[in-house]
Amino acid sequence: MVNYNEGRLNQVFSVLADPTRRAILQELSRGEQTTKKLAEPFDMSLPAISKHMKILENADLVSFRKVGRNKYYYLQTNAIDDAALWIDTLKSFWESQLSSLEKYLLNSEEEKGGNEK
Known part of the structure; x- marks a missing residue:
């Protein structure tokens, strides 16, 4: 199983x-x-966008560089x-489960077909 920081993972999914x-x-x-550019598509104030940015920053999803009075945010x-690694691990598990189910169903169909002849 993949090792991950559970607290960090919970924070990322919450954010x-x-x-x-x-x-x-x-x-x-x-x-x-x-921040000003990021606020344009949303119907909210700059302080509201700034709060979202702080939450994203605290979750280590964004960072910024400061130039004068402006913060330039980046991913x-x-x-x-x-988070992607955690999801991929579950995806692999479910794909293998579905593969097993498919094989089982195909074998069941073959057995039923063989018994009816």
Whole structure:
């Protein structure tokens, strides 16, 4: 089983549960942006966007560089990579389970077909 920091993973999924924060991350996937630029597509104030940015920052999903009075935010990949690895591990498990089920069902069908002849 893959080792991961459970607290960090919980925090990432909690942060990603919010649609505004997911949309912000999507925007940042196009490149770094200021808070003002990130706020444009949303019907909310700059302080509200700043709160979302602080939450994303605390979860290690974004970072920033400061130029004058402006913060330029960009994506951090480590926390997302951990979450993706956790999801991939479960995906592998379920794919193997579905493969086993498919084999079982195919064998059952063959046995039924063989008994009816």
